[in-house]
Amino acid sequence: MADPQSNFAHCEALVREADPDRYWASLLAPEGKRPYLHALHAFNFEIARVRESVREPMLGEIRLQWWRDALQGEARGDVRANPVAAALDDTVVRFRLPRQSLVDLIDARIFDLYDDPMPSVNDLEGYSGETSSSLIQLASIILSDGKDPGAADAAGHAGVAYAIAGLLRAFPIHARQGQLYIPTDILAQHGVVRDDIVTGRGGPGLEGALADMRAIARRHLDQARTLRTTIPAEAEPAFRPLALVEPYLKAMEKPDYDPLHTPIDLPQWRKIWALWRGPF
Numbered sequence: 001m002a003d004p005q006s007n008f009a010h011c012e013a014l015v016r017e018a019d020p021d022r023y024w025a026s027l028l029a030p031e032g033k034r035p036y037l038h039a040l041h042a043f044n045f046e047i048a049r050v051r052e053s054v055r056e057p058m059l060g061e062i063r064l065q066w067w068r069d070a071l072q073g074e075a076r077g078d079v080r081a082n083p084v085a086a087a088l089d090d091t092v093v094r095f096r097l098p099r100q101s102l103v104d105l106i107d108a109r110i111f112d113l114y115d116d117p118m119p120s121v122n123d124l125e126g127y128s129g130e131t132s133s134s135l136i137q138l139a140s141i142i143l144s145d146g147k148d149p150g151a152a153d154a155a156g157h158a159g160v161a162y163a164i165a166g167l168l169r170a171f172p173i174h175a176r177q178g179q180l181y182i183p184t185d186i187l188a189q190h191g192v193v194r195d196d197i198v199t200g201r202g203g204p205g206l207e208g209a210l211a212d213m214r215a216i217a218r219r220h221l222d223q224a225r226t227l228r229t230t231i232p233a234e235a236e237p238a239f240r241p242l243a244l245v246e247p248y249l250k251a252m253e254k255p256d257y258d259p260l261h262t263p264i265d266l267p268q269w270r271k272i273w274a275l276w277r278g279p280f
Helices: 004-018 020-026 031-048 057-071 083-095 099-113 121-143 152-169 171-177 184-189 194-198 204-226 233-251 268-277
Strands: none
Touching (some): 004 020, 004 031, 020 031, 020 233, 020 268, 031 057, 057 099, 083 099, 099 121, 121 152, 121 204, 121 233, 152 171, 152 204, 152 233, 171 194, 194 204
């Protein structure tokens, strides 16, 4: 069985490779809290990549159930043999994190396993809240030594803004996989159907649909900014990734942007500079 230090080191390496935006943001948190943030974000990555690691949705559901059981103390086998599960469990115990929030995150990710369309904007906001917003809130609790930082509303809006920016960045990948996160009600308003996207045809309505998505992200970003006074100083590093939302959205508004083929990223130095300056 690996020792706790090596479990946390495994999580750090995983997050640095797979989720560099949250990794660089975590370096602005107090050094003693970083391993626990890495454990939280490594868990998130493991859950988010389940679809890519299985051949069919039912196998994905089984894998998600293992994580659900691990959090609820019902997993068969030795959970401690999994370095991410072990580090997450240590983090949950140390900071008294609400296990139900982590279970809800797993449940929300069931959507990722299938090709069902996102029905509405409300559904998208709910999905983003259970995943991205929840991570910000849990990170805030870690940074506040296990106390409720009282910034749930700010975390809610911040998480939706960050999630939508991320989904828009991943739009070409999701389209190739047959996944649709743009709500059906937005697509319908612009006369876009699923086949236009998954076959790579695009069409004139797609630009408008994606512009609507960016507008929703910005609306939540603005709401998070109006709530910045509710965020205690010690919890502020949990909100740092929000600094990348506007630069990503602006990159999608350049004349040569092709949503079905253009990957959206920023030079590492620009990311670090934006994160250092802060989200607000």
